[in-house]
Amino acid sequence: MTRLVGLKYHPCYLVSGVLPTLFSVEPKESLQDLFDREDEVRKLREGLSRERLILVLGLRRIGKSSLVLATLSSTGHPFVYVDVRRAYDDVSRRVPAERLYEELRSSLLRLSVRERVLEALRRMGVSLEYPVKVRVPAEEVRDSIAKAFDALNELGRVAVVLDEAQYLRYSTVGLRPLLAHVYDRLRNVTLIMTGSEVGLLHDFIGIDDPSSPLYGRYGLTIELRPFDEERSRQFLRRGFEELRVRVDERVIGRAVEELDGVVGWLVYFGRLYLEKGADAIDEVKEMGAKLVKKELEEALSRSPYYAHIMRAIATLGRARWKNVVDYVTAQLGRRVTNATIARDLRNLVKMGFIEKVNDEYRVADPIVRYAVLKWL
Numbered sequence: 001m002t003r004l005v006g007l008k009y010h011p012c013y014l015v016s017g018v019l020p021t022l023f024s025v026e027p028k029e030s031l032q033d034l035f036d037r038e039d040e041v042r043k044l045r046e047g048l049s050r051e052r053l054i055l056v057l058g059l060r061r062i063g064k065s066s067l068v069l070a071t072l073s074s075t076g077h078p079f080v081y082v083d084v085r086r087a088y089d090d091v092s093r094r095v096p097a098e099r100l101y102e103e104l105r106s107s108l109l110r111l112s113v114r115e116r117v118l119e120a121l122r123r124m125g126v127s128l129e130y131p132v133k134v135r136v137p138a139e140e141v142r143d144s145i146a147k148a149f150d151a152l153n154e155l156g157r158v159a160v161v162l163d164e165a166q167y168l169r170y171s172t173v174g175l176r177p178l179l180a181h182v183y184d185r186l187r188n189v190t191l192i193m194t195g196s197e198v199g200l201l202h203d204f205i206g207i208d209d210p211s212s213p214l215y216g217r218y219g220l221t222i223e224l225r226p227f228d229e230e231r232s233r234q235f236l237r238r239g240f241e242e243l244r245v246r247v248d249e250r251v252i253g254r255a256v257e258e259l260d261g262v263v264g265w266l267v268y269f270g271r272l273y274l275e276k277g278a279d280a281i282d283e284v285k286e287m288g289a290k291l292v293k294k295e296l297e298e299a300l301s302r303s304p305y306y307a308h309i310m311r312a313i314a315t316l317g318r319a320r321w322k323n324v325v326d327y328v329t330a331q332l333g334r335r336v337t338n339a340t341i342a343r344d345l346r347n348l349v350k351m352g353f354i355e356k357v358n359d360e361y362r363v364a365d366p367i368v369r370y371a372v373l374k375w376l
């Protein structure tokens with residue numbers, strides 16, 4: 001059960017004796033706990049019986065993992081869940097094959113139908129008993145991953161979730177041919193890839209690249225958008241009701257205005273409100289900005305101009321191409337080629353930090369904007 005710092009002594013907690021479910025920080029794992037998203041759940045369920053590769057896309061903290069996990073649990077189908085980000089090594093900036101295998105292995109061991117998979121793998125000469133040794137050549141690890149998919153395919157219908165799959169492009173072994181093989185040959189396996197860096201996931205799959213082994217293969221895309229204003233308010237009201245806390249509508253309104261409909265931020269606000277009251281809004285911004293700072297630093301270190309461009313757009317609120325160029329030129333005291341700025345803007349869109357609406361760029365998430373203004 002979720003541990004909730006600060007809430008334990010809150011009078012409402014003592015009265016109701018329940019820990020919150022709507023405001024829990026882990027991804028939701030049951031449809032009962034999922035607010036809204038009925039359409040997306042239906043699409044995903046239908047896709048599971050029809051499609052072989054499904055993409056679930058949207059900003060960080062928008063509810064991708066929750067949607068996938070809650071929907072899969074509700075179908076009763078066996079599924080394997082691999083958090084690719086966990087396999088990513090910050091230092092080498094790679095996803096070492098053995099770390100990926102380890103994620104897969106531990107997920108296989110949690111399967112309810114584990115014994116059947118283990119048996120199938122044993123026949124193929126693979127044992128899941130021990131973690132793979134670091135010294136094993138990467139190709140061998142990839143072979144084990146391939147066999148794990150073969151074994152899963154023997155179970156009948158099964159889903160394999162690759163969460164935050166854009167990280168697969170940092171894999172030390174080429175996975176696209178392997179995944180293309182899964183797609184083409186393993187008819188019982190449905191791959192579900194989620195991604196917050198939408199453009200980068202598209203690049204990994206190669207949707208614009210006919211030479212990619214995965215080209216033209218994905219069938220269904222589900223895009224999660226932030227809740228609109230009314231939904232966001234409802235979400236907070238319902239969460240507070242669950243905790244039997246009365247919260248002034250004006251506070252709810254302000255929280256939604258500042259945090260927008262990114263459900264992850266609303267969850268943080270809901271939890272912090274119990275300790276801090278209305279100050280929780282600022283608290284979420286501070287805490288969120290710190291979290292985002294780490295994510296930004298990792299991503300923005302890849303070009304010397306990303307930070308300038310982000311600052312331009314965050315400062316201006318909405319910025320046209322020319323505004324960005326002028327701003328960056330003024331900041332640097334020299335011109336950067338149009339091609340360079342165009343490339344970097346495109347990449348920032350791909351990473352999901354900014355979006356382009358009607359020829360104007362804006363920062364997609366209000367906390368990211370806040371973090372840029374504060375830290376960059």
Ligand SMILES: Nc1ncnc2c1ncn2[C@@H]1O[C@H](COP(=O)(O)OP(=O)(O)O)[C@@H](O)[C@H]1O
Pocket residue numbers: 022023024025026027028033034035036037058059060061062063064065066067263264267
């Ligand atoms: N539809 C939803 N209803 C209630 N809570 C949600 C919903 N979607 C996400 N959450 C909550 O929001 C936070 C972020 O969700 P998560 O699924 O981890 O997002 P993502 O995978 O997109 O980063 C978690 O606290 C999760 O419990």
Ligand SMILES: [Mg+2]
Pocket residue numbers: 064065066163
């Ligand atoms: Mg997630």
